[in-house]
Each structure stands twice: as structure tokens, then as C-alpha cells.
Amino acid sequence: MEAFDYVIVGAGSAGSVLASRLSEDPGTTVALLEAGPRDWHPFIHIPAGFIKTFKNRRINWCYDMEPSEGTAGRRVFAPRGKTLGGSSSINGHIYNRGQRMDFDNWAQRGNRGWGYADVLPYFRRMERRLGGDDTFRGRDGAMEVSDIPWRHPLCDAFIEGAVQHGIPRNPDYNGTTQEGVNYAQRTIGNGRRVSAATAFLKPAMKRPNLRVITHAHATGLILEGKRALGVRYAMGGRGGPAREVRARREVILSGGTYNSPQLLQLSGIGPASLIGDLGIPVVHELAGVGENLRDHYAPRFTARVKNIATINERARGWRLGLEVADWVFRRKGILGLSPTLVYCFWRSDPGIADCDMQMTFTPASYKEGVQGQLEDEPGMTVAPWQQRPESVGWVRARSADPFAAPIIQPNYLAEAEDQRVLLAGMRLARKLIHSAPLAPYLAYEAYPGADVQTDDEFLAVARERGTTTFHPAGTCRMGPASDPAAVVDDQLSVHGMEGLRVIDASIMPMMISANLNASALMIGEKGADLLRGRPAPDAAVLPR
Ligand SMILES: Cc1cc2nc3c(=O)[nH]c(=O)nc-3n(C[C@H](O)[C@H](O)[C@H](O)COP(=O)(O)OP(=O)(O)OC[C@H]3O[C@@H](n4cnc5c(N)ncnc54)[C@H](O)[C@@H]3O)c2cc1C
Structure with a gap:
């Protein structure tokens, strides 16, 4: 031996x-x-190969978690x-x-x-x-650890909307304080x-x-x-x-x-x-x-977008060909991006000592219920979650x-505090989608949609469609x-x-x-x- x-x-x-x-x-x-x-x-x-590795059993354990009340009896996929x-x-x-x-x-x-x-x-x-x-x-x-060398008007508008809501722009969420909004920091170097x-x-x-x-x-x-x-x-x-x-x-x-x-x-x-x-x-x-x-457990909000191209359309057909060339020759373009681009950290209640909600924004959207597949129409996504679930x-x-495979029971949303913070995050997500800076681009909220208004309705959405954020x-x-x-x-x-x-x-x-x-x-x-x-x-x- x-x-x-x-x-x-x-x-x-x-x-x-x-x-x-x-x-x-x-x-x-x-x-x-x-x-x-x-x-x-x-x-x-x-970097954008993330989508392709998401369910690849050769390099991914691809676990399924146990059903629970917090997931409306669903099994949540756990890569x-x-x-x-x-x-x-x-x-x-x-x-x-x-x-x-x-x-x-x-x-x-x-x-x-x-x-x-x-x-x-x-x-x-x-x-x-x-x-x-x-x-x-x-x-x-x-x-x-690099910054994103790419700007998109939807990201800029989301950040501006957050700032107008009172959330400060934070140049470094890994510095003195996490609180605030900005483009994300990534473990990507030279586009890889x-x-x-x-x-x-x-x-x-x-x-x-x-x-x-x-x-x-x-x-x-x-x-x-x-x-x-x-x-x-x-x-x-x-x-x-x-x-x-x-x-x-x-x-x-x-x-x-x-x-x-x-x-x-x-x-x-x-x-x-x-x-x-x-x-x-x-x-x-x-x-x-x-x-x-x-x-961490997050439901997603998706919205249809007008007057601007999003990653969804750039990741298809001849445009994708251009993006591939851009990455191969210059290590640039959407293939060199992480799946989420903007991070926002904020408090569910002004009395909370440090932010307890995290929210991501991206000028792309995934097919509802089909993780890892971009939609065909222009879209954007906001996903809120509670940072310190109980x-x-x-x-x-x-x-x-x-x-x-081991049996994995995550018990998402079992504690009332987790429901409270997630609700605050979902309400904030909706506000930010409807902020003035995003208005020129917002066609309509596609999911969960304007019909969802009460706490019970929001929580039902979280239970029926939430996913792990893989942590x-x-x-x-x-x-x-x-x-x-x-x-x-x-x-x-x-x-x-x-x-x-x-x-x-x-x-x-x-x-x-x-x-x-x-x-x-x-x-x-x-x-x-x-x-x-x-x-x-x-x-x-x-x-x-
Ligand atoms: C899809 C996805 C997206 C994520 N996104 C982010 C993100 O953007 N930012 C972030 O900070 N975190 C993210 N995370 C979480 C982060 O990557 C993990 O929390 C972190 O990598 C965990 O590190 P670890 O060392 O604990 O385990 P892992 O990195 O998972 O390593 C465990 C290793 O052990 C091996 N192994 C397990 N069992 C055995 C066995 N019996 N014999 C031999 N080998 C075994 C596995 O194959 C694996 O290589 C994400 C995770 C996933 C899956």
C-alpha cells in the first residue's frame, strides 16, 4: 500500500x-x-461555459435534494x-x-x-x-480577482435605480463594508x-x-x-x-x-x-x-426588455458566432462574463446592524423552470436572497x-425569520425593476408578474420557483x-x-x-x- x-x-x-x-x-x-x-x-x-457545466454529469455530481414544504414539495437541483x-x-x-x-x-x-x-x-x-x-x-x-471590463446600460440603470432608492454605490464590497450596489468582482483572469x-x-x-x-x-x-x-x-x-x-x-x-x-x-x-x-x-x-x-435560497424575477439588446439575443445564431470570435481572439465579449453582473447588499429593516439581503442583477433571463437555459426574448433578471438563513x-x-447520492434535506424557509427577510428582498426586487432609470427599458414584469401582490402570494412564488444559489x-x-x-x-x-x-x-x-x-x-x-x-x-x- x-x-x-x-x-x-x-x-x-x-x-x-x-x-x-x-x-x-x-x-x-x-x-x-x-x-x-x-x-x-x-x-x-x-466563463460563460457555466451554463454548459451546470448539468454535465462527467464533471458535476448533479444531486437532487429532498422535497420539503419550503419548496412546495419540489426537489431542488444541487450541482x-x-x-x-x-x-x-x-x-x-x-x-x-x-x-x-x-x-x-x-x-x-x-x-x-x-x-x-x-x-x-x-x-x-x-x-x-x-x-x-x-x-x-x-x-x-x-x-x-478582477472587475468586469464590460458595461451594459441595463446594469448601469439598475445600479442608478438602487442608488435613487437610497442604497449607496460601494466601490469595494470586500473592503470596509459590504453594504451597497456595484458591478461584481470575479475570479476571472484574462477572460478565463x-x-x-x-x-x-x-x-x-x-x-x-x-x-x-x-x-x-x-x-x-x-x-x-x-x-x-x-x-x-x-x-x-x-x-x-x-x-x-x-x-x-x-x-x-x-x-x-x-x-x-x-x-x-x-x-x-x-x-x-x-x-x-x-x-x-x-x-x-x-x-x-x-x-x-x-x-441560500432565491426566487428570480424576470422582466421583458425593450429598446435594447440583452445577453439572451447575443447568445444565439450569428451574433453568438461574433461573440465566440471575440472571446477566441481578444478574450472579450459575453463569453468572458460571469452569469450575474451586479451585486446589491441591503437591509430588510433599517434596525439591522449589517445588510441581511443579497440581490443579483443580470441583463439576461433564464427559461422559467428550466435552469441554465437562456430565454429567446430580451430579458433581465433580479434574484434576492437572505444572507444568513436560520x-x-x-x-x-x-x-x-x-x-x-446522499440524502439532502435543506429545509428552506422553515423559519419565520427566513420568510420575513426573503419577502423584504422580493419586494425590494420588484421596486428596483420598476425604478425610474430602468423605465425606458422595461416592457413588463414577466415573472412572477403583476398579479402577485400579497405576502402569501410572494411566499407561494418563492416556494414554487426558488432555487439554491449553490452555497x-x-x-x-x-x-x-x-x-x-x-x-x-x-x-x-x-x-x-x-x-x-x-x-x-x-x-x-x-x-x-x-x-x-x-x-x-x-x-x-x-x-x-x-x-x-x-x-x-x-x-x-x-x-x-
Ligand atoms: C453551480 C455553482 C455556482 C456557484 N457560484 C458561486 C459563485 O459565483 N461564487 C462563490 O463564491 N461561490 C459559488 N459557488 C459555491 C462555491 O464554489 C463552493 O461553496 C466552494 O467551491 C466549496 O468548496 P469546498 O472545498 O467546500 O468543496 P468543493 O469545491 O465542492 O470540492 C469538493 C471536492 O471533493 C470531491 N469529492 C467529493 N467526494 C469525494 C469522494 N468520495 N472521493 C473523492 N473526491 C470527492 C469533489 O468531486 C470535489 O472536487 C457555486 C457553486 C456551484 C456548484
Whole structure:
């Protein structure tokens, strides 16, 4: 059996950073197992290829969540990256860290070293950004964060409408404050996607001490009592040859919010009753494994547009030919864009300390009920969501079969507070669509339409048509031993186990006010320092 110092499961956002940082030390050997293939697919690297990777089972786990009251009995589709770079290879490119208070809340819950002043140096270390304040922004990291080099009159009008509503224009929502409206910041460089794989993993793959094994589906942990010794995996997935790899120091799970808890449960670590029902011997009872699932959930407003062309028409026929040429020869045009272009952060109530609603705008629209397909007529879309939902769901292994998709119950909108904030967001979305600056372009609101007026009607729309915004977190939550639902401690070690850590978005104790890629990368950065026993960088000195 092959042996390495560290064995990492999952080459996603966090796992790629981790493998890259750990292998910087030539005396340390690292194996990185990834269930998916290399990120060879050309649509991964073309930003607008997002639409094409959305349901591609070769590079996407394509999960379906369980029905619930909050989704009017529907199953909501849950894409997840299954390739080098993980979800950062199929995501919407938006770079958003969240608010100072998000991380201060993590620290407040007993997680030393995870307050904003502590994690900001890691955000800065990994980032390459032009512009903004040096206190907040990194200059020479591997992850390029760029502005959108493209302007559209509908985006400008949406921003102006928000400003007229009292929402300030914010030049940097990753700076002093998130609140405000502006064009988005993206992980796109020279018109191509910058993923955790292209930024961190690929440059490290030439090192002889890093072995990246693709098509390696981890099926369970090799344990001796409560110590993790290695990982079992199947080459090529179901039916493929079974292999094992041993970890001299530690095993690290970076399989993401759905798969990391599933692998723990399949290995006998988790709620005893669930593991018993699966017919698996309980190795270590840990009630929180798979619990505390949090996610962002958004309904969309679409409007028909007049007097101007939108992305919908430019993405068809001969016009698409021109766009393809523009991207191939100049790395410009709509193929180099992220799916959402403008971000707006605002409060559901003036008394709320920091904005609790996020809203995206794009001069394009998707066919209703058919995710990922642009409409034929000119259209624009606004999607509001609550930033810090209180509803919690869970992830459970469906059976002892490691190739079966886990059961995912998100419980969207279960809490009254989530309904309240989402309603405020939907009402704001409608106001902004009907703002004076957008009036010359607005033909009519196509969905949900003028008939929808009361709170009950808005909530029914949210339940019937809302979708995930792809930010599941929290199923291996970080917390002190006194927290009965904590899975890892603030060193990211699994409580009660030895030689086993979880390092990915699943460790987030609470949902942050952001899209999650930036923070998953940060968790990989900090996780690497914890494993290497390096002293934490000096905490940032933040303006009061
Ligand atoms: C469609 C989509 C759009 C998104 N848009 C944005 C956005 O615009 N901005 C943003 O900030 N965030 C966005 N996100 C979310 C963000 O990309 C993720 O939250 C983040 O990448 C999660 O990182 P992670 O390391 O926790 O997991 P992942 O990046 O998902 O990595 C997990 C990796 O583990 C592998 N794996 C899992 N199980 C096994 C196993 N058993 N054996 C071997 N390997 C395994 C997976 O294949 C995957 O490569 C989006 C996500 C999706 C899916």
C-alpha cells in the first residue's frame, strides 16, 4: 500500500489550496484523491461555459435534494463540481468574502483564531487584486480577482435605480463594508476562469512530493480504533478496482458540504442511530455529522426588455458566432462574463446592524423552470436572497453504498425569520425593476408578474420557483467540545478522533453573508497552516 504524510480527499476549493500549501515543503509527501477527472473540459475555462457545466454529469455530481414544504414539495437541483478545482471549476465566479461580523460570530462561538482580524491575513495572502484598500485586499496571491471590463446600460440603470432608492454605490464590497450596489468582482483572469485548480493546484502538480489521483472515489476511511490510518477508494467509481492509500500523519476530508459528512457516516463516525440504520458498526458517535446544513435560497424575477439588446439575443445564431470570435481572439465579449453582473447588499429593516439581503442583477433571463437555459426574448433578471438563513437541514448517507447520492434535506424557509427577510428582498426586487432609470427599458414584469401582490402570494412564488444559489455549508460544524453538535474543533480536527480533519465549507458553524468560494479557499489556506504547525499570521488591525 502506498503511504504519504497526508492524504486529502477532494480537490475542490479548499482541498486544492491545501495540497498546494502542504507540498510547498519538499520534505512532506501529499496524496490528493479526486473522484472526478482532470479539468480538461473546455467549458470549465470559458466563463460563460457555466451554463454548459451546470448539468454535465462527467464533471458535476448533479444531486437532487429532498422535497420539503419550503419548496412546495419540489426537489431542488444541487450541482457540485466533480473535477480538479471542485465547485470552483463550475461556479458563477463571484468573489465575495462576507462581513466582519460573520467571522467574529464564529470566534464568539468558541472558535479561537477564526475572527475576522484573524482570517483576513489568509484572505489577503491568497488574493491578487488591483484596487481597493491595502488593509483588506491582497496584491500578490495566486487567486486573481478582477472587475468586469464590460458595461451594459441595463446594469448601469439598475445600479442608478438602487442608488435613487437610497442604497449607496460601494466601490469595494470586500473592503470596509459590504453594504451597497456595484458591478461584481470575479475570479476571472484574462477572460478565463480562475479556479482553485488553475490558481493553486496546477502549479504545484509538478512537485515530486505531490501525487494527484483523479477518478479516485473515496469509499471509506481506514481506521484503527479512533485513529485514521488512510483511505479506501475505487478507481473510476462503482465497479472500479479497490485501492488503499495510507497516511503517515493525517487524513483530511475536503469533499465539500454534502460529501464530507457522508464519508464520515459511511466510516462509522456520526449519529449512532443513523449509522446503525445503515448497518455500519459505530466507531465514534458524533451527533452533529451531517446536521446544521445551511444554504441560500432565491426566487428570480424576470422582466421583458425593450429598446435594447440583452445577453439572451447575443447568445444565439450569428451574433453568438461574433461573440465566440471575440472571446477566441481578444478574450472579450459575453463569453468572458460571469452569469450575474451586479451585486446589491441591503437591509430588510433599517434596525439591522449589517445588510441581511443579497440581490443579483443580470441583463439576461433564464427559461422559467428550466435552469441554465437562456430565454429567446430580451430579458433581465433580479434574484434576492437572505444572507444568513436560520433554517437548518441535514445530509445523511442513503445507504452503506458509497456510490449512492446522499440524502439532502435543506429545509428552506422553515423559519419565520427566513420568510420575513426573503419577502423584504422580493419586494425590494420588484421596486428596483420598476425604478425610474430602468423605465425606458422595461416592457413588463414577466415573472412572477403583476398579479402577485400579497405576502402569501410572494411566499407561494418563492416556494414554487426558488432555487439554491449553490452555497451549502455547516454539516461538519466547527465548535468547542462543549458544543454537542460540533464535529471539528478550531484546529479542524474531528472531535474524539486522531489523525483526522475536515477542511472545506462544511466546517462553517453559521452561514456567512456571502457566496462561499472565497471563504472555502481561506479555510484551505488556514487549514494548511494548522497542519504545518505554523504560527498564525499577525491579526489584522481593523478600523473601528
Ligand atoms: C453551480 C455553482 C455556482 C456557484 N457560484 C458561486 C459563485 O459565483 N461564487 C462563490 O463564491 N461561490 C459559488 N459557488 C459555491 C462555491 O464554489 C463552493 O461553496 C466552494 O467551491 C466549496 O468548496 P469546498 O472545498 O467546500 O468543496 P468543493 O469545491 O465542492 O470540492 C469538493 C471536492 O471533493 C470531491 N469529492 C467529493 N467526494 C469525494 C469522494 N468520495 N472521493 C473523492 N473526491 C470527492 C469533489 O468531486 C470535489 O472536487 C457555486 C457553486 C456551484 C456548484
